[in-house]
Amino acid sequence: MRPLIAGNWKMNGLTEPSAALALAIRHGLADAGAEVLLCPPATQLAAVSALVEGSGIATGGQDCHTRDSGAHTGDISPVMLADAGARYVILGHSERRQDHGETSAIVAAKVSAAMKAGLIPIVCVGETESDRSAGEQETVVGSQITESLPSDFTGIIAYEPIWAIGTGKVPTSADIAAMHAFIRGELIRDQAEGVGFRILYGGSVKPGNAAEILGLPDVGGALVGGASLIAEDFLAIIRAV
Ligand code: PEP
Numbered sequence: 001m002r003p004l005i006a007g008n009w010k011m012n013g014l015t016e017p018s019a020a021l022a023l024a025i026r027h028g029l030a031d032a033g034a035e036v037l038l039c040p041p042a043t044q045l046a047a048v049s050a051l052v053e054g055s056g057i058a059t060g061g062q063d064c065h066t067r068d069s070g071a072h073t074g075d076i077s078p079v080m081l082a083d084a085g086a087r088y089v090i091l092g093h094s095e096r097r098q099d100h101g102e103t104s105a106i107v108a109a110k111v112s113a114a115m116k117a118g119l120i121p122i123v124c125v126g127e128t129e130s131d132r133s134a135g136e137q138e139t140v141v142g143s144q145i146t147e148s149l150p151s152d153f154t155g156i157i158a159y160e161p162i163w164a165i166g167t168g169k170v171p172t173s174a175d176i177a178a179m180h181a182f183i184r185g186e187l188i189r190d191q192a193e194g195v196g197f198r199i200l201y202g203g204s205v206k207p208g209n210a211a212e213i214l215g216l217p218d219v220g221g222a223l224v225g226g227a228s229l230i231a232e233d234f235l236a237i238i239r240a241v
């Protein structure tokens with residue numbers, strides 16, 4: 001399985017810059033050794049999906065509701081994401097867990113809804129800096145995995161230490177490898193298909209550190225925030241595979 005390099009644009013992207021970024025990535029991508037995914041804001045999803053159609057680049061949402069439709073003002077359903085061209089959806093990102101009070105139980109319900117709509121969920125887990133200082137990172141990530149994944153889960157896990165997101169701080173390679181091995185063990189124990197799931201690393205992935213991170217055992221790709229907004233940086237990360 002080729003590594004997946006996923007760009008999480010977060011709440012960034014008006015119409016023209018989003019189109020320019022999507023086209024620059026499409027045109028800069030030559031013989032990529034990776035699968036490439038762009039997760040623009042929901043307002044740009046249909047347009048970006050159309051711009052990358054036929055290129056092999058996939059698109060995804062950054063969150064979804066648990067229901068397909070209904071009286072949920074401001075929410076977006078997984079069926080709507082799929083209708084706008086998405087194949088994937090990021091769920092349980094730490095910014096959603098923190099800013100919107102999303103518990104792992106809510107994330108699990110969203111994961112089930114996304115799978116039912118035919119989307120591939122990318123479920124984010126990760127510890128805070130104080131969890132790590134207290135040596136609690138495996139306990140925290142282990143419970144997030146157990147509680148955020150339905151028993152019939154198929155999809156992708158993204159390990160994103162919260163203290164590494166947007167900070168320029170990155171765990172040591174040994175720490176990333178240890179956590180990915182731990183996550184793999186949890187998946188194998190809890191999930192019938194756990195041995196085959198991709199585990200992405202996310203948190204301050206940049207062109208300068210991508211090759212080392214992507215070369216670590218059990219790192220099946222990267223979830224990239226800030227660097228995915230700059231076409232040449234994102235393309236350099238893809239080329240680092
Ligand atoms: C993210 O928020 O998913 C992320 C990894 O951000 P950054 O690459 O900016 O640390």
